[in-house]
Amino acid sequence: MWVSCWRGMEGLRGVLCLCSLLGISLLFGTVAAATNPADTAALKAFHNSIGNDPLSKLANWKGDDPCGNNWNGVLCGGNGVQYVEELHVLGFDLEGSLAPELGDLTNVTILDLMWNSISGSIPSTLGKLQNLQLLLLNGNKLTGQLPMELGRLTNMNRLQIDENQISGPIPPTFGNLSSVKHLHMNNNSLNGSIPPDLGRLPVLKHLLVDNNKLSGILPSELANISTLQIIQVDNNQFDPLPIPPAYANCSSLLKLSMRNCNLYGSVLDFSSLVNLEYLDLSSNHLYGMIPNGSIPVNLTTMILSNNVLTGPIPASFGNLPNLELLDFHNNNLSDIDPGVSAAIHNSSELRVYGNPKICDTPAPQDSKFCSPQNSNIEKGTNLTSSFALCKPDICQAGQGLLPTLAAQGNCQCAPVIRIDCRLKSPGFVSFDKYLQDFQSYMSKGLNLSVGQVTVESYNWGAGPRLHFVLAVFPSTTQTHLSFNYQEVKAIFLQFASWEIPDSPVYGPRELLVFITPNGIDLFPSGNAGRSRAAFARIIIGSIAGTAILVGALMFFTLRRRASPSPSRKHLLSSTHNKELKIEGIRSFSLQEMEAATDNFSDKKLLGKGGFGTVYEGMLDIGEVAIKRAKDKDISEEGLTEFYTEIQLLSRVHHKNLVKLIGYCMDDGEQLLVYEYMAGGTLRDRLSSSERPLDLKTRLSIARGSAHGILYLHNAADPPIIHRDIKAANILLDEKNEAKVSDFGVSRLAPVPDLDGLLPDHVSTVVKGTPGYLDPEYFLTRQLTDKSDVYSFGVVLLEIFSGQHPIFNGKNLVREARMAYKKGDTISLLDPNIKNYASKETDQLLIVALSCCNDQPETRPSMAEVLRSLENIWHQYCGFNRHSNESSVVDIDSNYTEEQRAKIYASLTDTTTSTFSTESTTSSTSNRDSTSFTQKRNFGRSLSSR
Incomplete structure (x- = not known):
């Protein structure tokens, strides 16, 4: 065939023919790349150990090439010989056992066998999987003990064995899991003590061992884990001892749940746990009084029911701004401070029934709190029924009403991905108030627009755990409202691989069921393609064939041209x-x-x-x-x-x-x-208590950064919109001079069209960092220089408060607005600012909040921002003022004359600003040092990290 192809055609046509054949050979040769024999043998052994495959999900596990033949649930990688990198058999209803040969999948990073009916024990050979990051065995019927060998998996990020029937102790070797962040071992029959060795884990965030048969002493060593956010040990029978005092020093702790654990003693003073939001010590044997002032100010939920506590409910509970639930029923409490009663409102609840001295009197002090009925805490909601303007059941199976349109009465249906999930340890009891934020959080995590992701229904279960159904819709900006296979697969892998960032508020989540739109099989049974490597090989083969054809064309073209132009020479270079x-x-x-x-x-x-x-x-x-x-x-x-x-x-x-x-x-x-910038990032410096930045340095960093951004907006030719202004992209030199960095997603500003008209925005996909994104840009995808202004406003709030844009489930912009509205800006001020100056800090906050106005047209320009920052700087440093306001701004001598003229023009053209730092008199500026100290101590919860 090759010879006839060459002889049948002369010159260029012959070469093209040969190249076509060669490209085809490369394509099919590449696709046919074999799977590593050891991986093939391991998967075959696993297949043989599965006694029943009722859904026929493994029907195409045939032959000797799992990667090349696209075995369902198998993802591969590698060049040449292919290796199994991920195994996803979630919800296949498989029965049987785990083959020891799974330990031969030496390149596997994810073993996902959740929600099957697999029984038997966990093979010790899994301890050989040194590349394993996710071991997901929850929701099966596994028995036996946890192998000591699992402690060798030093790259493992997540271990989930919950909801099985595993017994025996937690191996002390688990203290060697140096990369593990999530240990989910709840709802088994584990016994013995929690090994103190777990206190060595350097990055552990979530420890869930509730609903087991654990006993012994609660190890105080857990307090050594500086990253620990959740301790959930409910329904175990530990020795009748007090709560380890060291637990009151776990500064990163967000949730402590120790319900029904046989604990004795008094309630600890948890006031130093400034991040703690959820505390459940119910159904134990705690006695004595609840110490006044012992409660962290960020607390949302405190459950101390079914103990033997005495004395009054302290007044400090009336100072909890985020309170949702205080549950003190079935104790011997004697009184409720009037401030606590007054603080309970429609979005919070106090339960004191079962306290005889409060409720069982002729005239109860607060009878409204003596009823066991839950008036404010939701038990579940079907949110799809809220579209009253649309007829029920209007959509076909596999579809749903587009929520953004249905809310306006436009009852349009579209294919929908439905995802059953569960929050294993949420930090709240009332989901309704978090609903909008949760939908935004999931949208950002999936890289989708707000409105594409909605919660259809939710209900609370035992734990308490929150079960919810998430609906994912195609974008309404598409011509055809539909999903393709790749989009569905990508969303599945984001859930199954835990690629959506963790949230401190919502805690760990688990995937239960993933329902694809009609016509799309997440695990196709033929050669439709499942592995990432298969797609890569096809593309590589296609590119190879195409490259050869292009090369042949170029060869003959170049032969005819003695001096190829620079552009043609450029084509010859590799990408x-x-x-x-x-x-x-x-x-x-x-x-x-x-x-x-x-x-x-x-x-x-x-x-x-x-x-x-x-x-x-x-x-x-x-x-x-x-x-x-x-x-x-x-x-x-x-x-x-x-x-x-x-x-x-x-x-x-x-x-x-x-x-x-x-x-x-x-x-x-x-x-x-x-x-090289020796000072590191502004974000790191703000988070460092060892090298705190004083107010003068912070003001200098703010004005320096503003100078850099103003140059991009007004002096660069053409102007540039940075698109990712954030504290991590502002670097400091050895003198703490600020420099803006990272221009990877920047865009050129709009330029005049053919008629000389200047568009007011650039339409583009949303890029940037959550917490810094201009909300208008996020919704409309219309990018302007005011988008950078919004992001810079968030940076100014970070300089003011030291906090991240999203901290402890709170939005920094929203918290700053509330603090300013209340006249309590000191509560947000970074306690590392020792040289406090109320006038200048309040003016800085005003500038920041003006930058963060929701509507772009109400935000100042960067020229206005810079001028105001320069005014604050000169005021703080005591410099003499010039008669010309704009002359206060120092212009770098390295500007060209044209650039200097542009900058001066922008400053001179600025007339009435959207804020006035000169005329603002803060309500906090005249406070005495005593009240300042008290306010600062109260506000440390917002400012600490």
């Missing part, structure tokens, strides 16, 4: 080694980068993030920072961001913008070389 000829920006080799960082040694590590990793490096020009992309897979989006940052930074030069020195694109690597 991965693309040269960017930009004046002033150096191109480095990978060898130079490796030498500069000691082969990317951990000792040179400066930080990690979604982009990848930053290393400290040493080149011939001195110390530098080298940003390395997360992996070698260069996606179109990743390349775009990479080139964007190089091109933009090569054009902008300002002392408050990080300088790009060079880049490297050898061997598929993406590396950027920047000037």
Whole structure:
């Protein structure tokens, strides 16, 4: 065939024919790449150990190539020989046992066998899976003891064995799980003591061992875990001893639930647990009085029912702004402080029935609290019934009413993905008040627009655990309202792989059922394609064939042209080694980068993030920072961001913008070389109590950052919208001078059209960081320079408070608005600011809140922001004022004359600002030092980390 192809055609046609055949050969040859024999044998052994497959989900597990034949639930990776990386058989209703050969899947990162009927014990051979990150065995019928060997899985992030019948002790070797964040072992028959070895776990966040048969002493060593957020040990029978006093020092603790644990003693003083929101010590043997002032100010829920507590309900419970439930029923309490009664409102509840001295009197003090009826705490809601303007059951099976349209009476149906989930340990008792925030949280986690994700129904179950049904809709911006297979699969993997970021408020969640729209099978039975590697191989094969064809065309074209143009020479270079000829920006080799960082040694590590990793490096020009992309897979989006940052930074030069020195694109690597910033990120410095920033430094950082952003908006040609302003993207040098960094998602501002008209926005997909996103941009996808202003306003709030944009389930912008409205801004002020100056800090807060106005047109421009910050700076430092307001702003001498003129024009054109820091007199500015100290102590809960 090859010979006839060549002889049958001459010249170019012959070559094209041969190239076509070669491309086809490469395509099919690549697709046929075999699975690692050990992985194949392990999966076959597992298949044989499954006694029953009632849903025929494993019907296509045939042959000797699981990856090439797309076995259901199998995801593969690797070049050449394929390895099994993930196994997802969630809800297949499989019976049988776990084959020991599963321990031979040495490259597997996820074993997802949730919600089947698998019995028998957990094989000790799973301890060989050194790459395993998620071991998900919950919801089966497993018995036997936990193997000691599981303690070898030092890369494991999540262990879920809950809702089985596993017995025996928790192995002390679990103290070696150095990467584990989630230990979910609840609802089994585990016995013995909780091993104190767990206190060595460096990053553990959630410890759930409730509903077992544990006994012995509660280990005080758990208090050594600085990251621990949830301790849930309900319904065990520990030794009748007091709660370990060390638990009152777990500063990161959000929830402590020790219901029905046989505990004796008094209630500890938990006031130092500033993050604690949920405390349940009910059904124990606690006695004595509840100490006044012992309760953290952020507490939402406190349950002390069914104990033998005496004395009054202290007045400090009347100072809980986020209170949802106080449950003190069935004790011997004697009185309710009047302030507590007055603080209970429609969104909170107090239960004191079963306290004879309060309720069983001729005229009860507060009879409204003596009824066992729950008037405010929801038990469950069907939210789809709220669309009163639409007829019920209007949609076909597999569809749902588009909520954003149905609320307006437009009863349009669309395919819907329904996801049954459960919150295992929520930090609240009233879901209704969190509903909108929860839907936004899930939307952001799935990278979908607000309105695409809604909660259809929810109900509370034992635990208490919150079961809910989530509906995911296609975007209404699409021409055809539908999902394709890849979109459905991506959403499934985000749930099944726990890629949605954790939330301190909502706690750990579990996936129960994933229901796809009609016509889409999440686990197709034929060769429709399940593995990630299969798609990659097809694409690679296709590209190879195409590249050969293009190469042949170019070969004959170039032969006919003696001097190819630079553009044609450029086509010959490989994508991965693309040269960017930009004046002033150096191109480095990978060898130079490796030498500069000691082969990317951990000792040179400066930080990690979604982009990848930053290393400290040493080149011939001195110390530098080298940003390395997360992996070698260069996606179109990743390349775009990479080139964007190089091109933009090569054009902008300002002392408050990080300088790009060079880049490297050898061997598929993406590396950027920047000037070294010894002070780290503003976010890290605000979170550091060892090197706190004083007010003067904070004001200097604010004005320096504003200078850099103003340059982008007004002096760059064309102007630039940064699109990801945040504290982590503001870097500090050794003198704490601020420089704005990370231009990977930046966009050029609108330019005049053919008629000379300047559009007021750029329509683009939403990019940025949750907590900093302009809400108008998020909803409309219309990007303006005011979007940067909003994000910078959030940064100013961080400078003021020291808090993250989202902290303890609270939104910093919302909290700042409430504090300012109440005249209690001191409660939000960072306690690390020692040199407090009420006038300047209040003015800074006003500027920040003005930037964060919901409507872009009501926000100031960056020129107005900078001028106000300069005014605050000069006022604080006692500088003499100039008669011309704009002349207070210091303009960098490195500007060109044209750029300086633009900046001065923007400052001079600013007339009446949306705020006035000059005329504002804060309600807190004249407070004496005593009241200030009291307010600060009260406000530490908002300011601490």
